[in-house]
Amino acid sequence: MNTGSFYRPLAGLALRRRIDGGSLDAARIVLDALDRIDEVDREINAMTAVIDREKASAAAASSHGPLAGLPVAVKDIFDTADLPTGYGSPIYTGHRPAADAAIVTLLRRAGAVVVGKTTTSEFAYMSPTVTRNPCDPARTPGGSSAGSAAAVAAGMVPFAIGSQTGGSTIRPASFCGVAGFKPTPGLLPTVGMKCFSWSLDTVGLFAASVRDAAFLAQALAGRPLAVTALPDKPVFGVPLDYPWSAPSGNALAALDTAVRAIGLAGGSVKSVRFDAWMADLIGAHHTIQSYEAWRSLGYEYDNHRDELSPLLRAFLERAATVDAEAYQHACVQMRRAREQQASLFDGVTALLMPAAPDEAPEGLGSTGDPAFNRNWTLLGNPCTNVPGLRGHGGAPIGLQVVCSPGSDSRCLSAAAFVEHALAQLGREGS
Structure with a gap:
């Protein structure tokens, strides 16, 4: 396969404008999305379930709201009543939840057509999925939101929902060359999402560009997040x-x-320098995630441990050794750091750093290293991956814009500035 042969993101805002202008029919967009899935997903393997065409057309025709008629894919860690939800595990093969997750309900209320579910690492941990990277199928798409990032990168859908507990939105967005947005915790609801760590789990968004991601965030959160000016x-x-x-x-x-x-x-x-306490948060994240995962996945471990991957089973067995005292200490570290972090943003609009250590690693045996994301998840910062650059190996390499908790609008507009600046530089250099 040729590098980048499947990479074709769709601009959701442009589609919205064409629908509003009458030059494009909403049902046609949804059917085109299903056609694209049929065309490329046999190679990319981003989807776990897809809605049938008749139901999709009917949903598009009756939709209304800011996302009316726009196709969206949802990570298979979120419950859907009309599509199977397997959480990336054979334990839940064919599972049909009785209700939609809250984020899925918000999508439907905003008029979006949920066209399918996307692959997730097992319970959103780190076991690689079957998904290939549309920019280079020989490289990992990242994880755990592998399918959501790949579906947007391959142009199957303009928008997708993912999640992040460590680096599961920002890292795959970087690897797949799309925008990824991890908001402040609580901006988007996690109700109906299979819990891994209740202190860290956060809903994430994928789109072709930062402006598209901001538009989606505003439609779902009901807050002024769209980028109207840089x-x-x-x-x-x-x-x-x-x-x-x-x-x-x-x-x-x-x-x-x-x-x-x-x-x-x-x-x-x-130039900024991190205080010494930032290094302590690496261990705090691991302790909190481990302690909570051992409890969140207690049923699966106690009753179905032979159906867990060796990677997850070994993690849970280590997690069982984390005691309540260590957990409490880590929670205190987290709370103190959240109070101390304001100094990180003195005199700056946002922080800017790599979204991942490098381009996506070659091979499919790993989802990559979330080191550049974990602390910001623990601290509750909004983060945006800015696409647009390629590394020496020809694969995407993203930049991460980080703002203080609650500054989601600032984070998105600052990221849009970086995206615009990179585009300008590219035009001047061409």
Whole structure:
């Protein structure tokens, strides 16, 4: 297969404008999405279930709201009453929930047509799925929201729903060359999502561009999140070093390109240094996730452990050794860090850093390293992956924009500025 032969994201905002202008029929968009799934998913394997064409057409014809007639795919970690929900596990093969997850209800209320479910790593942990990366099928699409990122990257749908407990939205968005948005916890509901860690689980969004992701976020959250104007002379804080792991030369080159683009577009960059407590959060995240997962997946481990992957089973067996005292200490660390983090954003509009250590790793045996994402999930920061750059190997490499909790609109507009600056730089260099 040729690198990038399946990469064809669809701009959801452009489709919305064409529907509103009368040049495109909503039912046609949904049927085109199903045609695209038929065309490419036998190679990409992003979908676990797909709605039938008659039902899809009827849903599009009767839809109304900001997402009216737009096809959306939903990660198979969220319950759907009309499509099977397997949570990435053979334990739940053919499972049909009695009700939709809250985020699915919000999609339907906004007029979206849920055309199918996308692959997830087993219970949204780290076991690789069968999904291939549309930008380069020899590379991982990331995880755990592998199918959602790949479905958008391959142009099957303009929007998809994912989740993040460590790096499960931002990392696959980076690897697949699409926008990914992890909001402040609570902005979008997790009710009806299979829980892994109740303190960390967050709904994530995928779209072709940052503006598209912001439009989707606004439609679902009912808050002014759409990017209507770019910030004037934003200042981006770029870390001098990282407490989790060093980015590759590839990632640093992408960051340097973004810094140059930001300057040419009228923004500026300020060097920042993380306090020592940021390094402590790596262990705190692991402790909290482990303690809570051992309890969240207690039924599955106690009754179906032979059907768990060796990777997840081994993780849960280690997680069983985390005691309540260690968990409580980690929770205190998390709460204190959330109170201390305001200083990270002094004098800057947003932080800017790599979204992942490098391009997507070659091979399908791993979902990649979430090191650049875990702390921000623990701290509750809104994060946006900005697509648009490629590494030395020709695969996408994303940039992560991070803002303080509750600053979701600022995060999206700052990310849109970076995206715009990179596009300008590309046009000037072409």
